[in-house]
Amino acid sequence: MGPENFAADSLREVVEAVARRAGVRAEDAAVLADCLIYAELSGISTHGVSRFGIYIERIKRGLIDPTGQPQVVREATAVAVVDANGCLGQVAGAFAMRKAMESARRHGIGAATVKHSQHFGTAGYYCKLATDEDLIGISLTNSEPAMAPWGSYQAYLGTNPIALGCPTGSEFPIIIDLATSNVARGNVIAAARRGEPIPEGWALDPAGKPTTDAEAGLAGSVLPLGGVKGYALALLVDLLSGVLSGAGFGAGVGSMYKDLTRPADVGHFFAAIDPAAFMPIEQFRERTEALIAEIHGKPPAPGFDAVNVPGEIEFKRRSMRAVEGIPLTADVVSALRNLADEAGIDWPQPLKEDS
Amino acid sequence: MGPENFAADSLREVVEAVARRAGVRAEDAAVLADCLIYAELSGISTHGVSRFGIYIERIKRGLIDPTGQPQVVREATAVAVVDANGCLGQVAGAFAMRKAMESARRHGIGAATVKHSQHFGTAGYYCKLATDEDLIGISLTNSEPAMAPWGSYQAYLGTNPIALGCPTGSEFPIIIDLATSNVARGNVIAAARRGEPIPEGWALDPAGKPTTDAEAGLAGSVLPLGGVKGYALALLVDLLSGVLSGAGFGAGVGSMYKDLTRPADVGHFFAAIDPAAFMPIEQFRERTEALIAEIHGKPPAPGFDAVNVPGEIEFKRRSMRAVEGIPLTADVVSALRNLADEAGIDWPQPLKEDS
Numbered sequence: 001m002g003p004e005n006f007a008a009d010s011l012r013e014v015v016e017a018v019a020r021r022a023g024v025r026a027e028d029a030a031v032l033a034d035c036l037i038y039a040e041l042s043g044i045s046t047h048g049v050s051r052f053g054i055y056i057e058r059i060k061r062g063l064i065d066p067t068g069q070p071q072v073v074r075e076a077t078a079v080a081v082v083d084a085n086g087c088l089g090q091v092a093g094a095f096a097m098r099k100a101m102e103s104a105r106r107h108g109i110g111a112a113t114v115k116h117s118q119h120f121g122t123a124g125y126y127c128k129l130a131t132d133e134d135l136i137g138i139s140l141t142n143s144e145p146a147m148a149p150w151g152s153y154q155a156y157l158g159t160n161p162i163a164l165g166c167p168t169g170s171e172f173p174i175i176i177d178l179a180t181s182n183v184a185r186g187n188v189i190a191a192a193r194r195g196e197p198i199p200e201g202w203a204l205d206p207a208g209k210p211t212t213d214a215e216a217g218l219a220g221s222v223l224p225l226g227g228v229k230g231y232a233l234a235l236l237v238d239l240l241s242g243v244l245s246g247a248g249f250g251a252g253v254g255s256m257y258k259d260l261t262r263p264a265d266v267g268h269f270f271a272a273i274d275p276a277a278f279m280p281i282e283q284f285r286e287r288t289e290a291l292i293a294e295i296h297g298k299p300p301a302p303g304f305d306a307v308n309v310p311g312e313i314e315f316k317r318r319s320m321r322a323v324e325g326i327p328l329t330a331d332v333v334s335a336l337r338n339l340a341d342e343a344g345i346d347w348p349q350p351l352k353e354d355s
Numbered sequence: 356m357g358p359e360n361f362a363a364d365s366l367r368e369v370v371e372a373v374a375r376r377a378g379v380r381a382e383d384a385a386v387l388a389d390c391l392i393y394a395e396l397s398g399i400s401t402h403g404v405s406r407f408g409i410y411i412e413r414i415k416r417g418l419i420d421p422t423g424q425p426q427v428v429r430e431a432t433a434v435a436v437v438d439a440n441g442c443l444g445q446v447a448g449a450f451a452m453r454k455a456m457e458s459a460r461r462h463g464i465g466a467a468t469v470k471h472s473q474h475f476g477t478a479g480y481y482c483k484l485a486t487d488e489d490l491i492g493i494s495l496t497n498s499e500p501a502m503a504p505w506g507s508y509q510a511y512l513g514t515n516p517i518a519l520g521c522p523t524g525s526e527f528p529i530i531i532d533l534a535t536s537n538v539a540r541g542n543v544i545a546a547a548r549r550g551e552p553i554p555e556g557w558a559l560d561p562a563g564k565p566t567t568d569a570e571a572g573l574a575g576s577v578l579p580l581g582g583v584k585g586y587a588l589a590l591l592v593d594l595l596s597g598v599l600s601g602a603g604f605g606a607g608v609g610s611m612y613k614d615l616t617r618p619a620d621v622g623h624f625f626a627a628i629d630p631a632a633f634m635p636i637e638q639f640r641e642r643t644e645a646l647i648a649e650i651h652g653k654p655p656a657p658g659f660d661a662v663n664v665p666g667e668i669e670f671k672r673r674s675m676r677a678v679e680g681i682p683l684t685a686d687v688v689s690a691l692r693n694l695a696d697e698a699g700i701d702w703p704q705p706l707k708e709d710s
Binding site (some may be wrong): 074077078079081106107108110111113136149150151152156166174178182225226230232233235236238239240243245246249271274275277278284287288291294295298299300301306307309 | 461468508517630
């Protein structure tokens with residue numbers, strides 16, 4: 001059976017209702033749902049509702065505190081240290097990014113770190129919070145060990161993503177969001193779930209040998225982006241989001257799926273920059289619009305129809321899926337529907353069948 | 356003839372004296388020399404004294420103002436916009452990083468952009484200025500078009516490096532410094548200068564075909580780090596250092612070697628973060644030391660003797676070369692010696708011959 005399409009609002013309601021039944025406050029459930037549905041609308045399905053099940057599982061086991069509230073525990077003029085107090089990563093992330101945004105509006109730039117947090121979903125979501133208010137947003141997070149330091153084969157660093165959002169004079173913001181591995185680990189997880197092999201160059205098995213077995217790749221390590229440079233970038237992210245925040249770092253970050261005995265202690269780093277502190281905002285809009293127009297004007301290489309800017313395809317997809325709905329594969333539907341059934345929540349009708 | 360080794364101080368004196376004769380103020384000549392000799396000591400020879408000749412050439416042609424002074428033209432609490440006024444990139448870069456560092460000490464974080472600047476040498480140098488004072492430093496710069504947006508083959512973005520320095524509890528700072536291309540363009544320039552071919556995967560010719568001809572690669576484009584991700588990272592750098600600063604961006608950045616008719620209008624972005632605003636500095640030192648020890652403790656993969664942290668090899672090399680001298684190849688010696696001769700500066704004796 002092919003994917004079924006669901007209205008974004010229907011899925012949003014299911015996620016919110018299930019989260020509330022699990023003890024999450026209504027306003028926090030709304031933030032969580034907004035982040036997951038943003039990912040689905042954007043086509044970043046590796047960070048969408050397929051992650052919801054493990055969040056609920058960890059809440060049930062006491063590893064995520066559904067009523068936990070993030071709190072500023074240390075502050076200077078333009079920076080804040082946030083303790084997530086074990087709350088959902090999305091709740092801590094949105095809170096901390098808004099702190100950084102406030103500071104950027106007042107001081108030109110601001111940053112906030114987060115400790116004692118969880119998987120926060122797609123990093124670009126927090127950048128979008130900033131671009132929605134004409135600010136540049138930077139979002140970094142560490143994650144469970146998945147990648148070896150260059151020169152070793154034993155997983156230590158996460159696939160630690162780097163994300164930056166930039167408001168523009170065009171109809172869409174630029175949203176850069178990339179894992180520092182050759183491919184996001186979510187793709188390996190998805191392949192393992194479907195029982196499919198992975199391409200060469202994605203992962204090593206636990207003994208350090210290249211593998212096309214998704215399960216072996218998850219047990220071993222994924223390869224860093226471009227070799228030693230990806231290692232350096234993943235380390236950069238862990239220095240800011242793990243070491244600087246006071247969270248776990250390196251192997252100190254717990255596995256979301258494999259370790260159901262302790263909180264993950266994930267760390268994040270957020271920064272926001274106000275372009276209006278650097279030049280009149282209208283001038284910044286013109287410059288970003290010119291940049292995008294120049295990139296669009298470059299001749300496409302063979303095999304390409306157009307030259308895109310990061311965030312552009314996701315923007316178009318969001319517009320399209322707001323109308324046509326979000327396609328979910330059968331395994332994702334089944335898992336989400338089970339959560340809804342357990343919580344006594346009605347399951348929505350699909351919009352239409354997709355081939 | 357193999358490389359000859361020269362004492363760092365001898366080379367520093369030559370660079371300073373030649374720069375002063377070209378009209379550079381004594382204190383600015385010292386900054387320039389410090390940056391170039393730092394690169395040579397660290398083994399980053401692509402960004403060392405081999406670049407000095409084109410700086411002097413551009414000064415002679417009026418494209419770099421040897422007496423130009425960087426100036427803050429716009430400011431908010433924690434950010435500054437610096438106009439380099441056409442001065443040397445190193446002078447503008449050190450000035451702006453020190454602005455960001457001042458702000459970090461007072462407010463936890465600070466940033467400074469630079470417009471109307473030049474090639475500023477190795478990005479890591481400015482991060483080292485920060486780590487020398489127990490601050491985290493971030494240094495970004497755009498550069499002349501060398502890399503195509505993903506989906507095109509026409510050069511538009513530079514190989515825009517990302518650098519971050521982090522003070523540690525170990526004897527060396529972590530210095531991450533990487534071009535967002537598969538390889539730094541300096542390596543292609545060096546191969547072209549030596550008349551040698553380049554490996555596959557480094558560059559495309561002007562028609563978009565893969566090439567091993569270094570000159571064709573310089574005329575065409577170099578490939579981004581890991582494909583579309585390197586494109587996104589290069590764009591991230593240009594957004595902050597070019598678009599946000601008010602400098603040239605994309606194809607608006609002039610070629611240092613090929614365009615001797617106009618100033619390059621390079622843009623930079625610097626940020627500094629004070630770890631002491633986030634936790635007691637002693638705790639930060641302990642955490643970074645633990646991180647490094649854990650990475651060192653990972654088992655080496657076949658073909659590796661040890662697992663290193665970025666900046667570690669360069670630190671060891673600086674210690675070694677401070678004693679044994681800096682090895683310069685015959686072509687670099689010849690070019691630098693010509694500059695010294697023209698300026699009437701004595702050329703130093705090599706320390707010893709290296710095989």
